[in-house]
Amino acid sequence: MPMYKVKPVSPGDIKIDLPTCMYKLPNTHAQGMNCGEHALQNGEVDPALKALEERQDEVLRRLYELKATVDGLAKTVTTPDADLDASTLSRGPTESVFRGTADLDSLLGKDLGALRDIVISANPAHPPLSLLVLHALLCQRYQVLSSVHVHSSVSAVPPPLLSCLGPRHIDSYARQRFQLGFTLIWKDGERVKREQH
């Protein structure tokens, strides 16, 4: 059956003047696609793309590792003093900062006039007796300014613990005359802590 004829609105062969300032894209509607693109459409992965993904994974992995390292460093930076749990010291070989007396001597030599102070916090309910031995040994070798303090977290400490490091030194008013400071703080806490600057 003949159909209703409509006059063509525009002739099919108009010449279009393409502008030269734009960039050309390949015609997606044109026939004759190449095999590579065809493969992509099927779900297989282009090797170049795979390489890119792997590179990206590699970068991410390195980033995480870096972050972990920075976190670890941050912890040591905010507590620059060696915050040792001395309750483990007695059991194993001492892994202290003092690798030998030679090290301690060189450490004490710096910053003339400024006393190097070792601060030890201990719970008066469990006095660490080994400390007294350590203190006696240090006093034999160096001029040690020892002091005992009671922290505000503890209400009362028996008098023998206050004088456990011996009587107050005559020259204790001049801190700079001593090579080493040994400060013992009786505090309410679970462990014996040593801090040394």
Add this chain to the structure above:
Amino acid sequence: CVVSSCFRASEEEQQAQSKKALKKQQKEAEKAAKKAEKQAKLVSVRQETQTLPMAHHCRMEGFLFFYNSCDYKSADRALVRVQDLTPEKAEQQIWVRARIHTSRAKGKQCFLVLRHQQFTVQALLAVGDRASKQMVKFAANLTKESIIDVEAVVKKVEQKIESCSQQDVELHVERIFVISQSEARLPLQLEDAVRPEGEGDEEGRATVNQDTRLDNRVIDLRTTTSQAIFRLQSGVCQLFRDTLINKGFVEIQTPKIISAASEGGANVFTVSYFKTSAYLAQSPQLYKQMCICADFDKVFCVGPVFRAEDSNTHRHLTEFVGLDIEMAFNYHYHEVIDSITDTMVQIFKGLRDRFQTEIQTVNKQYPSEPFKFLEPTLRLEYKEAVAMLRAAGVEMGDEEDLSTPNEKLLGRLVKEKYDTDFFVLDKYPLAVRPFYTMPDPNNAKYSNSYDMFMRGEEILSGAQRVHDAQLLTERAMHHGIDLEKIKAYIDSFRYGAPPHAGGGIGLERVTMLYLGLHNVRQTSMFPRDPKRLTP
């Protein structure tokens, strides 16, 4: 209306009779008033400012006559304080005078929270045989902050009332009278003033900023936090006095109108003094020392200090309360440091042991770490501090003064190492101290002077003073000070002066730092700074 003459009868009988008669009269008047009031209620409640005629004995349920001592009621009505409302008083009928903190009506009931200073209690007014509907409505319409007397029965509650300080009881109100009514519009709401900053922002509820608080200080001081802060401050002052008196110190009063600036010319207030002018004292320094030269040995004084410093910081005021100490010593100025630090430690211990309620109350609005200290107090030398700062990366010269950020950093480093918020820094460089500071005999670059720090901020600056007129003159000339202006000061050392040292602290700053607050205006009742002269 003067004290009623009918009570002057000397015979007890007569007194008792007239009292009884008056009571009977009052009871009858009250009954009549209640009846009359039921009809006339609405009118009286609408009026904002109500002053009833003085001689009006007929008490309406609402407003008592103006309490200007026409009637001495202490014999027959004992007022119980809100803080004493505990389960032991259960089922007792008592009278309480308090402020209305909040009021909330729900149908036939009205819930009031009554407040007195830091203590709050819930009160319930329900329509029943003791209370009429109008009475409940009357109570619900009472403005906040009005002072009322209630007669109520104390009742135990099964579930703790978390929002009040008295959590185990509530009051069942039977009668209610207004002693002093508050205007309806308050310049600030007390709940907002007590709300912690962060919480306010989160929940979108208001907090009150500092300027508003200070402009309406009378209301701001009613908050539980303010009450706690100033009670604690009173404790600091009291502990300071008690500790020093026990150590044998004498309290002195020094003049505040002086002829010459003591610390340095720049920061003094000038006042007109008849035909000339005078200054307001920057510190009692001069007079403390003169007392030592006058053989008082150990003195302290508590009084205002005026510093015309144009600093608008969190820790400067133009007028503050100074607690100053001066002491003659035997052989070494460390005796004085030990005495001062021991005083401070006694103050800290006293606050820790006796003012925990106040500290907790303040912490609710302004959370902070509890204050830590060592006994005996930690004393470091300036050189050690410089070494610690350098190890932390700060570059500074040996004789350089500590800047405020460096002081704060030092405070943190010391806290890290020794776990204390309070320490002394001894042997400051001579160049950065005032002219009357005694130089260090062992090292000319340093001096026998010291600063004390709380939470990394300086609270005390002190030193051994030069007690020799000759040396003092030399030091003054070295600092380029006009000798004429300090002639009287130098003269006081010419007739035998003992070696002495001392220092002074600011009451507001110490309170602020002890509680871990951040602005000294919070611990000064009516603060004065370059921009504020009222209230």
